[in-house]
Every structure is written in C-alpha cells, then in structure tokens.
Amino acid sequence: MRINTSRFGRIDVDAGDIIRFPSGLPGLEDCREWALLADSTNDALGWLQCVTRGDVALAVVSPRRFVPDYQVRIPRSELTPLAINDIRQAQVVVVVGTTGTDLTLNLKAPIVINLEARTGRQVIASGELSLQYELTSNRQPLRKSA
Amino acid sequence: MLVLSRQRDESIMIGDNIVVTIVDIRGDKVRLGINAPAEVPVHRQEVYEAIQRENLRAARLEPGDTADIGRFANRGSGRPDDAPR
Numbered sequence: 001m002r003i004n005t006s007r008f009g010r011i012d013v014d015a016g017d018i019i020r021f022p023s024g025l026p027g028l029e030d031c032r033e034w035a036l037l038a039d040s041t042n043d044a045l046g047w048l049q050c051v052t053r054g055d056v057a058l059a060v061v062s063p064r065r066f067v068p069d070y071q072v073r074i075p076r077s078e079l080t081p082l083a084i085n086d087i088r089q090a091q092v093v094v095v096v097g098t099t100g101t102d103l104t105l106n107l108k109a110p111i112v113i114n115l116e117a118r119t120g121r122q123v124i125a126s127g128e129l130s131l132q133y134e135l136t137s138n139r140q141p142l143r144k145s146a
Numbered sequence: 147m148l149v150l151s152r153q154r155d156e157s158i159m160i161g162d163n164i165v166v167t168i169v170d171i172r173g174d175k176v177r178l179g180i181n182a183p184a185e186v187p188v189h190r191q192e193v194y195e196a197i198q199r200e201n202l203r204a205a206r207l208e209p210g211d212t213a214d215i216g217r218f219a220n221r222g223s224g225r226p227d228d229a230p231r
Contacts, residue, residue, distance in 0.1 A: 007209055023187060027198035028205065044219040045212055056205050059212050065219050080184035084182040096212060103215055106204065109197045124189060124197070131200045135218040 007047070008037065018051055018114055019120045022081065026109070026122060031056055035118065036113075046093065048111070059096035063107060066135060072110055073139040078123040082114045091115050095122075097132060104132040 001013050013035040026033050031050040037057075039045035044065055050056035063070045073091055084090045091113040097104040107129040113120040150158055157167040163183055170177040181189050 022185075025201055027195055027201040034170070035189075039209070039212070041213065042216045044216050047209075058201070058204050059207050059215075061219075068220060077184055078187075095201065095204045096207060096215065097200055098207060098211060101210065103218070106197070106200050108193075109200070122197070122201075124193060131196055135215070 001051070003035070003049070003051055003054055005049055005057065007057055008049070011035075011037070011049070013017065013049075013051065016118075019048075019118050021120045023121065025058075025111075025118075028056060029069065031089065036060075045096070048093075060093040060111065061096060061105065063094045063105060066105060067107065067133065070107060072107075073126040074110075074112065074123050075126060078121070079112065082112060082119055082121055083117055084112065084114050085113070089114070089116075099132060099134065103135045104130075106131050107133045 001018075002010060003013055005091060008047050012103055017035055019034050021034060023029070023111055028050070031053060033051040034048045035051055035104060037047045037049050037058075039043050039047060044061055048058045048060050063072070065136050072087065074087060079085070079087065079090075082090070092110050093113070094110045095106045107125070108131045109122050109124055112120045152168050154168050154171055157165050159165055164186065165181040166177040167181075168176060169179045182188055222228065
C-alpha cells in the first residue's frame with residue numbers, strides 16, 4: 001500500500017504491517033490504521049504514521065530508554081480489548097510532544113501494541129504521571145529513593 | 147440532558163450492558179461504580195480531554211523538531227539492568 005505523507009513523502013507499507021487502533025486515539029478518533037516507521041537518523045525514535053491521513057504522524061519512543069524508572073501500571077480492563085493478559089507481551093511506546101522549547105513525553109497515556117495481533121490502543125496508566133514529562137539532561141529520578 | 151435522581155446503591159442502565167451505580171455520597175463528592183463491556187472505554191472527562199489536547203499538539207511535531215532527542219536516551223534496551231550505572 002502506498003501512502004503520501006507530509007513528513008516522509010511517498011512510502012510503501014505492507015498490509016501486514018498495519019496496526020489497527022479500533023477506537024482511534026483521543027483527539028484523533030478517525031485515525032484507526034497506523035504504520036510504525038523507524039526514524040531515518042535516530043534509532044531511539046519511531047513514528048506512528050496514520051495510514052488514512054498522510055498529515056498525521058506521532059513521534060514515539062520506548063519510555064524506559066528515556067525514563068529508566070518508569071513503571072507502567074495499566075488497569076486490566078484497558079488491556080482486555082487488545083487480548084493482552086500480561087503487559088510484557090506488548091510493545092509499549094509513549095508519544096513525544098513539545099512545550100514549544102523542550103521535548104516532552106506523555107507518560108500518562110502510553111500506547112500499547114499487541115505486535116502479534118497488530119492491534120493497538122492508547123491507554124491511561126494508573127498513578128501520578130505527567131502528560132508532559134520534560135526531557136532535560138539533568139533529570140532527577142521519578143521517585144527519590146529512601 | 148437527561149437528569150435522574152438516584153440514592154446510594156441505586157443504578158442507572160445505559161443501553162443493555164452498561165450499569166452506573168451510586169456507590170457513596172459524601173459532601174460534594176459522589177463515588178460511582180461503572181460496569182461496562184471491556185471494549186467501552188471509561189475515563190474521567192478532564193483526563194480524556196487533556197490527552198486529546200496533548201495528542202493534537204504532538205501530531206504537529208516534525209522530524210526536525212526531534213532531531214536531538216537521542217541525547218536524552220540511555221544506551222541499551224532500556225531495561226533497568228542495562229541502564230548506565
């Protein structure tokens with residue numbers, strides 16, 4: 001399948017590589033089919049490209065790579081639609097945002113992907129987590145150790 | 147908007163498979179119990195709206211904006227065992 005994207009030009013996506021989000025994403029409810037693309041220059045970064053809207057893409061990263069003490073707790077009811085019993089069966093990524101000056105990570109609403117079934121869902125994690133966790137070079141741990 | 151009066155432990159049904167129960171009332175706070183099929187997402191409205199706004203803002207990022215994100219990344223797979231010590 002060939003997609004015309006605003007960011008990456010014309011790209012080819014295998015039908016088998018498409019990830020379905022049955023409820024879309026909050027704010028992007030009409031975007032139900034996505035492709036996960038590798039960033040051409042940065043191996044820590046991926047792009048979720050909407051298949052049906054070439055102008056919609058979200059930068060995503062593996063959260064542990066940036067926030068080593070991030071422990072995601074997701075209510076089981078949020079995972080049931082994905083047919084995932086255990087979060088370790090899933091790929092978890094978080095969306096990169098910006099404050100205008102600094103890059104941020106949305107730790108509160110990670111995206112969970114069942115790679116085998118190729119379905120995904122943005123879930124709301126339990127606990128006090130930031131929607132705009134700022135990436136800085138000198139970051140204090142999330143929790144101070146005793 | 148449909149407005150219904152309910153007391154503690156009473157419920158309303160939405161469709162034939164969503165039940166909302168008044169679990170507790172204390173002062174100006176009401177605790178609700180919600181029984182809904184797994185495929186029906188249930189969220190606090192202000193949290194859901196904040197995520198909507200954040201996604202729409204994030205969808206404006208361009209590859210040039212994320213060019214230096216690598217300098218915030220740890221090496222390895224990101225598992226705690228691989229984190230730099």
